[in-house]
Structure formats: structure tokens, C-alpha cells
Amino acid sequence: MVVVLGGAAHLARLLGGLFIIWLTLDWKVWRAKRAFEMELTKQGMSREDAKRLSAKYAALKDEAVNAFKRSWRVFS
Numbered sequence: 001m002v003v004v005l006g007g008a009a010h011l012a013r014l015l016g017g018l019f020i021i022w023l024t025l026d027w028k029v030w031r032a033k034r035a036f037e038m039e040l041t042k043q044g045m046s047r048e049d050a051k052r053l054s055a056k057y058a059a060l061k062d063e064a065v066n067a068f069k070r071s072w073r074v075f076s
Contacts, residue, residue: 025061033057 033054040050 025065029057029061 036054036057037047037050040053041047
């Protein structure tokens with residue numbers, strides 16, 4: 001009984017942490033894109049080219065989320 005309750009507590013903590021990461025991921029990606037674009041424009045790159053390069057951050061986030069979803073389906 002103690003093992004089951006302990007396992008449930010650890011699972012709840014893990015899922016809570018994953019939920020917090022999921023909530024903050026978009027914000028952190030947006031900040032990283034913005035900082036990257038600002039640094040590139042400071043170095044003389046055009047704003048459009050900087051935006052095109054920084055779009056890779058969102059693409060990487062989407063790939064990571066999709067990979068997590070695929071791996072979660074394996075366990076379900």
C-alpha cells in the first residue's frame with residue numbers, strides 16, 4: 001500500500017512538472033526568438049532575414065512537442 005501511494009505521489013509530481021514546462025515553453029521560445037532577432041539586427045542583418053532564421057526556434061519546439069506526444073502514445 002505504501003509503495004502504491006509513494007508511486008502515485010511521484011507520478012503526480014512528474015506530471016505536474018511536465019505541465020509547468022508545457023505552460024512556459026511558448027513564452028520561453030518567444031523570448032529566445034526575440035533575443036536572437038535583436039542580436040542579428042544589431043550585427044547588421046535585415047529584420048526579415050533575422051525573422052526567417054529565428055523561425056527555426058518555433059519549428060524545433062514543435063518537433064520536440066510532437067516527439068514527446070509520439071513517445072507518450074507508445075506508453076499508452
